[in-house]
Amino acid sequence: MPELPEVETVARGLQREIAGQKILSISLGKTDFIDNPDVLERELPGRTIVRVERYGKFMLLRLGPVNASAVNGETALLVHLGMTGALMPRPVSEPHAKHTHVVMALSDGRELRYVDPRRFGRMAYLDGEVLTQELQRFGADPLDVGLPEFERRIQRRKARVKALLLDQRVLRGVGNIYADESLWKARIHPAQLGARLKPAQVRQLYSALQKILQKAILLRGSSISDFVDAGGVPGEYQQHHRVYGREGKPCPRCKTPIRRIVVAGRSSYFCPNCQASPRRKSGRRKKSRRGRGKA
DNA sequence: CTCGATCCCTGGACGC
DNA sequence: TGCGTCCAGGGATCGA
Numbered sequence: 001m002p003e004l005p006e007v008e009t010v011a012r013g014l015q016r017e018i019a020g021q022k023i024l025s026i027s028l029g030k031t032d033f034i035d036n037p038d039v040l041e042r043e044l045p046g047r048t049i050v051r052v053e054r055y056g057k058f059m060l061l062r063l064g065p066v067n068a069s070a071v072n073g074e075t076a077l078l079v080h081l082g083m084t085g086a087l088m089p090r091p092v093s094e095p096h097a098k099h100t101h102v103v104m105a106l107s108d109g110r111e112l113r114y115v116d117p118r119r120f121g122r123m124a125y126l127d128g129e130v131l132t133q134e135l136q137r138f139g140a141d142p143l144d145v146g147l148p149e150f151e152r153r154i155q156r157r158k159a160r161v162k163a164l165l166l167d168q169r170v171l172r173g174v175g176n177i178y179a180d181e182s183l184w185k186a187r188i189h190p191a192q193l194g195a196r197l198k199p200a201q202v203r204q205l206y207s208a209l210q211k212i213l214q215k216a217i218l219l220r221g222s223s224i225s226d227f228v229d230a231g232g233v234p235g236e237y238q239q240h241h242r243v244y245g246r247e248g249k250p251c252p253r254c255k256t257p258i259r260r261i262v263v264a265g266r267s268s269y270f271c272p273n274c275q276a277s278p279r280r281k282s283g284r285r286k287k288s289r290r291g292r293g294k295a
Numbered sequence: 296c297t298c299g300a301t302c303c304c305t306g307g308a309c310g311c
Numbered sequence: 312t313g314c315g316t317c318c319a320g321g322g323a324t325c326g327a
Contacts (some may be wrong), residue, residue: 001320032303057321083320084305099305120321159297168322175321239304265299266320 002081003057006221010087011054011233014061017089022048022107029101033082035117035124043125044104045050045079051179056138056172059087065105074128078134088113103250131184138172145171150206157194163264164194177222177244180269182209184243189215189275190268191261196278202279215240243269 002010023044029124031037049062061077078088087109094104102114102123114123126134140149153170154161166169174182183190185208189203197205216222221235242252247260251271259272 004322080321082322116304117306118320120304122322157296163297166321185306 001083001175001177002085002221003053003178005178005216005219005237006235007052007057007059007173008217009220010081011052011059012051014038014059014087014089018049018106018112020048021112022241023112024105024107026102029117033101033119033121035122037128038268039125040077040102040123043075047075054173055135056141056168057081057175068166073128074131075125076131078122078124078126079114080122082116082118082119082122085114086160087115099214104208105287107292125227132202136170136174139170140172142171146207147203151199153195155199155202156192156206160191160196160263161188161197162190162266162268166211166264166266167241173213176266176268177241178209178212178216180244181242183210184270184275185212187274187276189277190263191277192268243271245269 015105023046026041026044028034028037028041028194044063053060053062054193058081059079059081061079063077065075065076072084079085081087089106089112092105092109092111096113099117099119100113100115101119101275103115104112106112114121125135139153145153154164157164157170159167160271162179162183165182166176169180178284182205186201186204188197188205195259209284216235216237219235219237219240222238222241223235246269248257250256251258251274255275256272256273258269260267260269262268
């Protein structure tokens with residue numbers, strides 16, 4: 001499940017591997033994850049991939065102009081890997097993997113292939129004002145954002161802090177794994193409301209999030225199911241997960257069994273001891289659960 | 296503004 | 312071995 005560190009890893013690999021390559025041709029399989037497949041077929045052949053960047057969980061393949069005298073603005077191919085997407089250059093001689101939906105022939109003789117079994121990804125060719133507007137939909141990059149802005153985006157919000165971390169309009173790039181790991185490190189319960197966080201907690205969350213993301217990038221991301229980078233190499237950060245996917249296992253800090261609950265519609269792993277449960281409104285405490293067993 | 300529900304989609308886990 | 316069933320999960324969308 002590619003989040004910021006995994007996408008960063010893939011983007012760096014692609015920058016190294018395919019920057020400067022020209023797209024000679026494109027062929028599409030299933031296209032229901034592509035904004036405008038006909039535009040891709042029309043616009044991409046002949047264009048050069050100038051560089052590859054990460055933007056939140058997107059990769060931006062920045063494209064050169066149609067021709068030397070063209071004055072069209074910035075143009076880019078946006079690629080979101082969704083849950084199971086992979087974008088990597090392969091030799092033509094290698095058979096296409098199952099669920100290969102986009103194949104671009106490159107000028108160095110290889111093919112840039114997009115493979116995505118579940119097709120939760122997204123691909124779009126965007127330019128000019130449309131590109132600008134699309135990018136503006138997203139919040140701050142968690143690695144670049146300063147503490148004051150981070151505080152402003154979290155502190156007086158009524159939503160649960162987990163939902164805020166996952167909301168790409170608040171911060172771009174954080175997903176379920178790194179949200180849970182950061183909340184554990186900062187000792188904050190995922191269901192706590194942003195507005196109820198103490199200033200010190202917001203600072204701890206800010207620091208925890210950046211440290212965890214940076215370390216995860218160094219380790220080339222987390223390989224949970226089958227994530228591999230642009231060269232086919234898995235990441236190693238999954239070996240450093242403290243809570244994610246560890247229901248029932250002891251908290252690395254206090255040995256209390258890790259619990260899993262659903263917050264903001266997502267699995268959330270946390271330590272019920274280290275990450276204090278948000279205080280409920282008075283009048284309805286847990287004692288009213290009498291008789292209602294565990295199933 | 297925030298929430299939950301629903302859908303998208305396939306492979307993997309599980310039960311028999 | 313081969314079914315059927317359940318479920319994960321980022322994001323869009325809709326209704327409350």
